[in-house]
Amino acid sequence: MNSLLIYNDSITSSTFISDFKANLGEAFSFRITTATLNKEDFSFDKVASDFLLNVLPQKIYDVIFLPYNLSDENYLELAGLQIAYHIRLTLEFNNKYTPIVFYGNETPYQINKITKAGEILFTSNVYSTQKHSIDSFKEVADKILTQGNIFDFEKYFLSKISIKPSGNYSSHHSIANEWSILRWANFLKIESDKINEIRNSIGSSLYFKYLKARFPSKKSDSDNSALKLKNKGKVLFIDDELNKGWEVIFNEITKDIPNDCKYFVGNEFKGKSAIEIENTALESVKKFDADLVILDLRLHDDDFKEKVKLTEITGYKILEKIKKHNNGIQVIIFSATNKIWNLQALQNAGADGFIIKESPENSVDESFTNQSITNIYTAIDTCFEMSFLKDVFYKTRLIKNTFLEVKKDDIGEFKNIKLLIKQKLETAFFLSKSNKTIDFALFEYIQILEAYCNYYTFLDKKNNKAIVYHNNNKVINNRSNEHIIYEIKNDKIISEFEYEKDYYHFQKSFKENDKQYVNYKKNQTEYANDKGFFSFSLKLVAVLCAHLGDTNNLKSIMELIFIRNNKIAHSGNFDHTKRIILNSDIKVTFEVIRQLITKTF
Amino acid sequence: MKVLFLEDRPDRQKLFLPNKEKDVIELSQISEINLPKENVCKEILEQINVGRFVPDEKLKLIIVHRSALKSSGISYLNGIGKNTKIKLIYFSGGISQTTYFNDSFEQININSSDFYSDLLIPFLKRFIEDENTNLLEVYNKNWKLSYLLLYRQIKSNLEIETDDVGANSPKRIFERRIKNLEKILGNELTNQIDLNIDNLILNS
Numbered sequence: 001m002n003s004l005l006i007y008n009d010s011i012t013s014s015t016f017i018s019d020f021k022a023n024l025g026e027a028f029s030f031r032i033t034t035a036t037l038n039k040e041d042f043s044f045d046k047v048a049s050d051f052l053l054n055v056l057p058q059k060i061y062d063v064i065f066l067p068y069n070l071s072d073e074n075y076l077e078l079a080g081l082q083i084a085y086h087i088r089l090t091l092e093f094n095n096k097y098t099p100i101v102f103y104g105n106e107t108p109y110q111i112n113k114i115t116k117a118g119e120i121l122f123t124s125n126v127y128s129t130q131k132h133s134i135d136s137f138k139e140v141a142d143k144i145l146t147q148g149n150i151f152d153f154e155k156y157f158l159s160k161i162s163i164k165p166s167g168n169y170s171s172h173h174s175i176a177n178e179w180s181i182l183r184w185a186n187f188l189k190i191e192s193d194k195i196n197e198i199r200n201s202i203g204s205s206l207y208f209k210y211l212k213a214r215f216p217s218k219k220s221d222s223d224n225s226a227l228k229l230k231n232k233g234k235v236l237f238i239d240d241e242l243n244k245g246w247e248v249i250f251n252e253i254t255k256d257i258p259n260d261c262k263y264f265v266g267n268e269f270k271g272k273s274a275i276e277i278e279n280t281a282l283e284s285v286k287k288f289d290a291d292l293v294i295l296d297l298r299l300h301d302d303d304f305k306e307k308v309k310l311t312e313i314t315g316y317k318i319l320e321k322i323k324k325h326n327n328g329i330q331v332i333i334f335s336a337t338n339k340i341w342n343l344q345a346l347q348n349a350g351a352d353g354f355i356i357k358e359s360p361e362n363s364v365d366e367s368f369t370n371q372s373i374t375n376i377y378t379a380i381d382t383c384f385e386m387s388f389l390k391d392v393f394y395k396t397r398l399i400k401n402t403f404l405e406v407k408k409d410d411i412g413e414f415k416n417i418k419l420l421i422k423q424k425l426e427t428a429f430f431l432s433k434s435n436k437t438i439d440f441a442l443f444e445y446i447q448i449l450e451a452y453c454n455y456y457t458f459l460d461k462k463n464n465k466a467i468v469y470h471n472n473n474k475v476i477n478n479r480s481n482e483h484i485i486y487e488i489k490n491d492k493i494i495s496e497f498e499y500e501k502d503y504y505h506f507q508k509s510f511k512e513n514d515k516q517y518v519n520y521k522k523n524q525t526e527y528a529n530d531k532g533f534f535s536f537s538l539k540l541v542a543v544l545c546a547h548l549g550d551t552n553n554l555k556s557i558m559e560l561i562f563i564r565n566n567k568i569a570h571s572g573n574f575d576h577t578k579r580i581i582l583n584s585d586i587k588v589t590f591e592v593i594r595q596l597i598t599k600t601f
Numbered sequence: 602m603k604v605l606f607l608e609d610r611p612d613r614q615k616l617f618l619p620n621k622e623k624d625v626i627e628l629s630q631i632s633e634i635n636l637p638k639e640n641v642c643k644e645i646l647e648q649i650n651v652g653r654f655v656p657d658e659k660l661k662l663i664i665v666h667r668s669a670l671k672s673s674g675i676s677y678l679n680g681i682g683k684n685t686k687i688k689l690i691y692f693s694g695g696i697s698q699t700t701y702f703n704d705s706f707e708q709i710n711i712n713s714s715d716f717y718s719d720l721l722i723p724f725l726k727r728f729i730e731d732e733n734t735n736l737l738e739v740y741n742k743n744w745k746l747s748y749l750l751l752y753r754q755i756k757s758n759l760e761i762e763t764d765d766v767g768a769n770s771p772k773r774i775f776e777r778r779i780k781n782l783e784k785i786l787g788n789e790l791t792n793q794i795d796l797n798i799d800n801l802i803l804n805s
Contacts, residue, residue, distance in 0.1 A: 010774075011751070011754060011755055011758060012758055013758040013759070013761045013762040013771065013775075014762065014764050014771045015761055015762050015763040015764060015771075016758065016761055016762075032700060032702070034679065034702075034704065034705075037675075037679065037702065037708070037710075038672060038675050038676040038679055039672055039675070040670070040671055040672040040675060042675075042710070043695065043696065043697060043698075044696075044697065044698035044700055045697055045698065067754070069750065069751065069754055071700070071701065072702065072703070072704065073701050073702060073703045073751070074699075074700070074701035074737060074747050074751075075746075075747045075748070075750035075751040075754065076741060076743065076744075076746065076747040076750070077698065077699060077700060077701065079698070082698060104754065105750075105753050105754070105757060105795075105798075106750070106798075106802075110799075110802045113802055113803075113805060114743075114746075114802060114805060132757050132758075132761065133761070165697075166694070166695070166696065166697040166712045166714070205697065206697065207697065271609050271610065271643065300612075301610055301612050301613055302612055
């Protein structure tokens, strides 16, 4: 007979133990000592798992005998039941199907009345006896050995029990966190002390073992070496459980980003009030000048209250504060939430992406993990691509609050153009945030250029010339304030443009010895013709030369105007896929506008 | 003060106590309970962690959030318990199974949501009146059942134990334990033990 007895020597007869060893098999004492109690990470599950790891794996026993109680003082802990659950739910112990016999004066029905953990007593291969003698144990064991051991684990065990997470597990001891961390660490093949620490601590948790048994994952040979970030930037991670393993995970995902471009904040949130957390987070964003923030949604105990509104959650408030500070900073929300209305609300509040933590229910197989992690890389890359908006937002706000601020003396056309540009800059920024509306962002920016050019240029028909003003002092024929684009004298055009095949040369200065010509490729549909046609293209060339002194971006802008015109005028016939508007187009156009405004307003 | 209650996350009380704010106020108004706020609480926890905390003579029970302590702090506090017989209640959200010890001193490790139940305030009031109140009462109305079951278990083992050589033989140890349990439970309960257990289980 190859049986095992697990007992507590302070409440079990030594005579009985000796008899058991002599007749039935082996016996080991399970007892929690003072030394174990002193450990910071003490948990019953860990002690139980460590004990069973020492006792079980080497052998598959015929029968395991357990008393209901293994506690020195508190019978109702019913630790024997907990030990049995660990045996059933831990593959590594090699005794998943081994018959278990509980002994004690109580009936299974009485035990089940006392505790829900008593459910195990009504599953396959679990027996009980109220007789406390070696002979009765032998009798029970002999009967059991005539039956087979293997049974449908799902049907006759898992479906008959339920193990709940311990209360307060939804806050700082969330199983979703630990589950995600381990899944992702396994997939990314991360080996680190921190991950091993989690494996050891959570790996021994009965609830975690139960989840693993209920939601087993298939081993995958996924090659994740192709996963790499294509773009770079400065990323700030805000999470109160960084030290639980998230820092390790995110460091691995962002390993191609230099260390001085990554910053982690949140370990210090413990014990802080919600408002303190919000302020610390925002200060970090400002100080680190992050391009991208990966922000955990729930950072404070109050965030886990049952009926808490999304808008009251700390992460939501931080999102709002970041977007108010700079709407161009990209924010990815990191959360276990799968409620679509929450995600929509977060998107409306400005969230630029989501990383959803895996939970046991949705990670049935490793392809889910594969997809989750691939999505993280995509989300981060997309946000880095959009991170130029941080600069655009900052500069837009600066321009609006300085150069475009309407002053008391501003009247008429000058006042109107300031207001117009201000409004269009705002609109253009919002439209830039999505590739669905980026075309319209460009249209807005080009409209700003058109308004600007119209304001600063003038077709003086009376004097047969076209001019560009240097500043707001728009007095006609004031040579100090105007720059002649072309002039018609004696039926001849004296143009500061010289037209050569496919190019315009624009004379930058009247000084004979200062003739510099700027070339740009002739726009195919617009040109300054002999009749004095004063096109937008011509105005733009003139303005850029006169106000900025260079036309470095002229070619790009002219191309964009051409595209804009065709998209609007020939929308039905224009093949939009041939030339999609890119973020770089927005950057270029905005920069030209910014330079013009700061130079002249 | 008889009771020192170290909760470094006071919002948790509002979260878990059954009557929320009302219970928090009631708790703070119980005399003989020292419930230090924020910075003072953190300071005491730090003192425990570095082994500098010295308990007041009147102190009989320390309740502390276990996760706020390092190993050194837990060890130090357990040492205080052993030397002074001050009782200890450790609570934490990470504790999955309540464990109770009464070896050299009384100690219980309990999950926060089990700790912050409707039994807490009545327990504290009883404890202040009678320091011998068993810590099991903080989470279990059925603590007598626990002792009765233990009594029966030890008695069964005593009946088959044959090693009675010396004052600390297994048989003698069991007999002492039985006597202790009889003191706690009283003859009325232990005389008809099976019946009393059956009734208590039925009514649980």
